[in-house]
Amino acid sequence: MKSKIIQFVRRYYNKIINSIAFYPAVIALVFLLVSYVMLTIDFSPLGRDLKSRWDFLTLKDASTARTIAATIAAGILSLTVFSFSMVMILLNQAASNMSNRVLDSMIGNRFQQWVLGFYIGTIVYALFLLSTIRDIDSGVLVPALSVYLLILFTVLDIFLFIYFLHYITQSVKYETIINRIHRQTRQKLEQHCSLREIPTVPVPSFAQAQELKTLRSNYFQGFNQEGLLELCAQHNWSISFLYPVGTFLLEGVPFLKINAQGTIREEQEEQIRLLIDFYRGETNENNPYYGFKQLVEVALKALSPGVNDPGTAVLSLHVLVDLLAFRLSNHALQVMKDKEGAVRIVTKAESYKELFEKTLLPIWDYGKEDRIIRTEMNEVLEQLRHHPSILENKAIIEDLREKVRKKIWENEE
Numbered sequence: 001m002k003s004k005i006i007q008f009v010r011r012y013y014n015k016i017i018n019s020i021a022f023y024p025a026v027i028a029l030v031f032l033l034v035s036y037v038m039l040t041i042d043f044s045p046l047g048r049d050l051k052s053r054w055d056f057l058t059l060k061d062a063s064t065a066r067t068i069a070a071t072i073a074a075g076i077l078s079l080t081v082f083s084f085s086m087v088m089i090l091l092n093q094a095a096s097n098m099s100n101r102v103l104d105s106m107i108g109n110r111f112q113q114w115v116l117g118f119y120i121g122t123i124v125y126a127l128f129l130l131s132t133i134r135d136i137d138s139g140v141l142v143p144a145l146s147v148y149l150l151i152l153f154t155v156l157d158i159f160l161f162i163y164f165l166h167y168i169t170q171s172v173k174y175e176t177i178i179n180r181i182h183r184q185t186r187q188k189l190e191q192h193c194s195l196r197e198i199p200t201v202p203v204p205s206f207a208q209a210q211e212l213k214t215l216r217s218n219y220f221q222g223f224n225q226e227g228l229l230e231l232c233a234q235h236n237w238s239i240s241f242l243y244p245v246g247t248f249l250l251e252g253v254p255f256l257k258i259n260a261q262g263t264i265r266e267e268q269e270e271q272i273r274l275l276i277d278f279y280r281g282e283t284n285e286n287n288p289y290y291g292f293k294q295l296v297e298v299a300l301k302a303l304s305p306g307v308n309d310p311g312t313a314v315l316s317l318h319v320l321v322d323l324l325a326f327r328l329s330n331h332a333l334q335v336m337k338d339k340e341g342a343v344r345i346v347t348k349a350e351s352y353k354e355l356f357e358k359t360l361l362p363i364w365d366y367g368k369e370d371r372i373i374r375t376e377m378n379e380v381l382e383q384l385r386h387h388p389s390i391l392e393n394k395a396i397i398e399d400l401r402e403k404v405r406k407k408i409w410e411n412e413e
Helices: 002-017 022-042 045-053 062-097 100-107 110-132 144-171 174-192 225-235 266-274 290-303 310-328 352-367 371-384 391-412
Strands: 210-213 218-223 238-241 254-259 276-278 335-337 343-346
Touching: 022 110, 022 144, 062 110, 062 144, 110 144, 144 174, 174 290, 174 310, 210 266, 225 238, 225 266, 225 335, 225 343, 266 276, 290 310, 290 352, 310 352, 310 371, 352 371, 352 391, 371 391
Parallel strands: 238 343
Antiparallel strands: 210 254, 218 276, 238 254, 335 343
């Protein structure tokens, strides 16, 4: 039961956290709590004493407080609708001119969520306050402290809206979106590929290992490393994954090999499956190479006849080469050991050759007739071939560089 709960949390945690509604919902609940605390203070002996001592903290009648709260609630609601509309227009423009895949990084933008959350929180605060004001209240019985705090929230909302307009006009720029994807991908690569050299660790043979097959077609999203290591150590197993994280696997395809002393029982197989995630969708959180796919699609969309924006394709090309250069000298941990130092899990990662071919070759195939792409591709490959860690992968870079140079010569003749 515990394993099922943990698997459920792993599966839906990122979806919930990155949802555009998550932070606004949390902030709205915080504002609701603040409104309750403020009303408690307002109607407490301390609050009444403060209002009786200082007249400027007192509202003489309930209708004034009600009017203020109602006006603010209606005004901030209009502000929220307008802000949401701007976000939707931004997302639609990005999807049309760049790629649907960039929407995830834009929806997950924390500042937009905080601003919208503050708006919604102010509305919740105002409505809750409005429901507590009675017509028979007057003087110190009117929740004046809560009303004044609501006015302060409204002033902050106005300043947030002004900055939001500036921010939204900046974030719509293609360069900003590409740089955001690049930054997120680079951070994930730094976490995932932390080894400067490929370790030489003896790996068990899986020639006679038992295979585990997929139950349905889905994306391989990773596994619970700590739980799987503990399970393997407990039963003296060693496991080898046959595909990298992020791979789409068909139903009935072997995805895992297990070295075990005996046949894996059904309940043991169930334990293993609970520690491995298969579900729809792709994210940077699980797959550090997902950002490469996003940037490639942005470049291809920019080179399409409908958009015809080679400048955006060049921006994507530059950050892609930067990521490829980082990957040249940094490697992922593919062998995991238990506390005793025994190899228990062997993962599979995309080779540099595969990553290079999936990244730069589609851009070259699609944009080789464009003079700007030919020039920029030649320049970045010339720099990449001088990377200090190029030795093992020099052939694939030189091969593409020769194609680029040949194409340049053909068009100059």
